[in-house]
Amino acid sequence: xxxxxxxxxxxxxxxxxxxxxxxxxxxxxxxxxxxxxxxxxxxxxxxxxxxxxxxxxxxxxxxxxxxxxxxxxxxxxxxxxxxxxxxxxxxxxxxxxxxxxxxxxxxxxxxxx
Amino acid sequence: xxxxxxxxxxxxxxxxxxxxxxxxxxxxxxxxxxxxxxxxxxxxxxxxxxxxxxxxxxxxxxxxxxxxxxxxxxxxxxxxxxxxxxxxxxxxxxxxxxxxxxxxxxxxxxxxxxxxx
Numbered sequence: 001x002x003x004x005x006x007x008x009x010x011x012x013x014x015x016x017x018x019x020x021x022x023x024x025x026x027x028x029x030x031x032x033x034x035x036x037x038x039x040x041x042x043x044x045x046x047x048x049x050x051x052x053x054x055x056x057x058x059x060x061x062x063x064x065x066x067x068x069x070x071x072x073x074x075x076x077x078x079x080x081x082x083x084x085x086x087x088x089x090x091x092x093x094x095x096x097x098x099x100x101x102x103x104x105x106x107x108x109x110x111x112x113x
Numbered sequence: 114x115x116x117x118x119x120x121x122x123x124x125x126x127x128x129x130x131x132x133x134x135x136x137x138x139x140x141x142x143x144x145x146x147x148x149x150x151x152x153x154x155x156x157x158x159x160x161x162x163x164x165x166x167x168x169x170x171x172x173x174x175x176x177x178x179x180x181x182x183x184x185x186x187x188x189x190x191x192x193x194x195x196x197x198x199x200x201x202x203x204x205x206x207x208x209x210x211x212x213x214x215x216x217x218x219x220x221x222x223x224x225x226x227x228x229x230x
Binding site for chain 1: 159216221
């Protein structure tokens with residue numbers, strides 16, 4: 001199985017700050033035939049189900065604020081929140097769907113500083 | 114709107130089985146696979162497998178073969194997951210999710226399964 005490693009495991013932030021978090025995969029998620037990276041990002045708030053933010057490494061879902069930016073390729077990916085809002089405090093997970101079974105990272109928890 | 118409504122929390126004894134349901138609405142049920150995902154504090158999110166809601170064909174993550182059995186009732190747009198030979202390690206929140214090429218845009222609200230004597 002592909003191993004997904006997220007860093008940091010937690011991060012204390014202030015409202016308005018720019019935040020970046022990392023997701024690394026144990027093998028490339030870039031499919032050469034279509035040049036797509038098979039990576040998704042999710043946000044999970046306490047007591048809620050995960051919510052899909054981004055697929056194909058950088059394609060935001062409809063309704064997701066444009067302060068959420070996915071980037072990266074191959075084995076290294078980043079989720080950036082350009083200006084953190086209070087409602088963004090949550091755990092963020094990456095998921096690879098390049099190979100079966102899909103696998104998830106351990107998550108990055110955003111907390112209030 | 115797309116909704117996946119899961120059955121309620123379960124308290125089960127070690128060695129027993131539970132069956133969780135996931136009722137879909139707001140879309141053509143047989144157009145998408147339903148996947149099942151386990152969440153624990155220690156292991157995070159783990160993919161259990163999926164069922165093709167049209168054919169009933171299934172895929173299981175090797176780790177969950179023999180533990181989970183996926184079925185579907187097309188007449189009621191409901192997917193089911195049975196967990197057998199329960200141990201405390203099966204205590205978790207279990208989610209169903211609609212599969213979109215193996216990423217998940219729609220999730221159920223989760224079902225807490227607690228295994229305790």
